[in-house]
Amino acid sequence: MSLIIFPAIDLKGGQVVRLAEGDMDRATIYGNDPAAQAMLFAQAxxxxxxxxxxDGAFAGRAVNAEAVESIVKTFPGHVQLGGGIRDRAAIERWFDLGVSRVVIGTAALENPDLVREAARDFPGGIVVAVDARDGMVATKGWADVSTVSIIDMAHRFEDAGVAALLFTDVGRDGLLKGCNVEATVDLARSTDIPVIASGGVAGVSDIHMLAIHAKDGIEGVITGRALYDGRLDLATALEIAAKG
Incomplete structure (x- = not known):
């Protein structure tokens, strides 16, 4: 199975940005037309x-809804969305608007029944975010760190029917330090749920390494800053991922 490449569009104030280590005060703006950026990725x-x-991740509700809607209308493929999705109404609203998958993080820790019910009612549509600081789950836009380990969090949803686990090493996100392949592979091997890697992708070597481990249960990888800074060519990454 080939690795899925997920180019990232992070939204703050309607603009396309990337944060360093999840810090809203360390945002780099890459554009003010999210739909146009989505089309560039599609063309590649x-x-x-x-x-x-x-903004939604911190507010606990949709803040950049207009920008997301424009992306969904424009992008011809599948859109996976996270950030502030914490109740049933929000989940249903995004599916109704054409989002393919919703990512639930904070609510997955605080209200696991919400995830279980949504995974049952929207097969293949629910992704659980397992964001980690030093191996522990971080929530509320990574502002809070829980006492739950990422492995324990994964096991809580083993039988829930979620589509994937989205694993981010917060300490590497947006810093181009290289993806934490070892921790991602360890998580994938410890659960039956497919894992999506995120945080710190620096270039082609990260894609190569993750593609090699696709057989261990790594479904895909999210990359943002490396694409925007020109350190990673999207077409090349897609080619490597397809070869496995």
């Missing part, structure tokens, strides 16, 4: 997109 061959409503 992307069939999947990962969007995050950063």
């Amino acid at each position: 061959g992307a069939q999947h997109l990962h969007c995050v409503d950063l």
